[in-house]
Amino acid sequence: MTLEILTSDLLAPVRHGFFTRRGGASSGVFAGLNCGIGSSDQSEIVTINRQRVASAMDVELSHLASVHQVHSADVATIAAPIEGERPRADAIVTATPGLALSILTADCQPVLFSDANAGVIGAAHAGWRGALDGVLDATLDAMEALGASRANTHAVIGPCISQEAYEVGPEFLDAFLTEDATNSRFFKEGDGDRKLFDLPAYGLHRLHAANIGKAEWTRHCTYSDPHRFFSYRRTTHAKEADYGRLIASICL
Known part of the structure; x- marks a missing residue:
């Protein structure tokens, strides 16, 4: 099965993609394109999946850059491939062509940023904690430090x-x-004292409040489409032992 890659006109012409679980080598609960280095999937299979993503992004596997995500508002700025231990952060930015910034998610928001005019890109992992603590705002700050303009930056x-x-x-x-x-x-109201939280609407709110040029959500729900997406919450409800991680990537 070939890879399924979701893109947005808002980020064009910069090369990017939100990869679904289709087209991977993993099996069982990880069936498909599990790119989670920290999952209990076979490491060699995860490497095969990540190599397929790197090929789709037209970079070497060593140039598929990622961070050790910890639900923080920390941002790593890189200018070369990451060697050794990955930085503990939840966003990554660069102005260096040929580096494919990548983020892993399984219900949290994967957010890709681009100021095509300035040649600066970013990628952020924004769950509720990171979004509340300001990881999206911090990503824009880090991009500005590399020469980007908020008014010219688009995020998806x-x-x-x-x-x-x-x-x-x-x-x-x-x-x-x-x-x-x-x-x-x-x-909005749920059952009893429970509430239903609109994570992508909150993410868009934080982006617009930070004066970004344009922003949108692709309107795909990870929980409700098990054939295309991994979901931590769906796995928890099903009492499965582990879950796969989706990857999103952007490259100058």
Whole structure:
């Protein structure tokens, strides 16, 4: 099966893609294109999957750059392939052609950024914690430090969990209301004391509040489409032992 790669006109002409699980070598609960280095999938199979992504991005595997994601607001700025231990961060930016920045997700937001005029790109992993703590804003700051302009920067949020599938408890709501009382608009009523959180709407809000030029969500829900996407929450509900990770990548 060939790879399925979702793209956006908003990031054109910069080479990029949100890869679905189709076209990979993994099997079982990881069936498809599992690119999760930290998963319990066979490491050699994960390497095969990542090589397929690198080939699709037209770079060597060593130039498929990624970070050790920790749900932070930290950003790594790179100018060459990463050697040895990956930086602990949740976003990565560069102005160096030939480096394919990549982010792994399985319900969290994969966000790709580009200022094509300045030749600066970025990629961010934005779950609720990272988004609330400012990882998207920090990515724009790091891109500006490399010469990008917020007004000329475009960002696209790829496949992530949608509001209908994202049930949370009252303590989750409290964290957002403490940051800004108007964040209540990103929640709607669920069962009992549960709420349903709109993660991509919140991500778009943070991007627009940070004065980005243009931003959009691809409108793909990871939870509701098991044939195309991995989902941490769906795996948890199914009581499966582990789950695959989707990859998103962008390259000058």
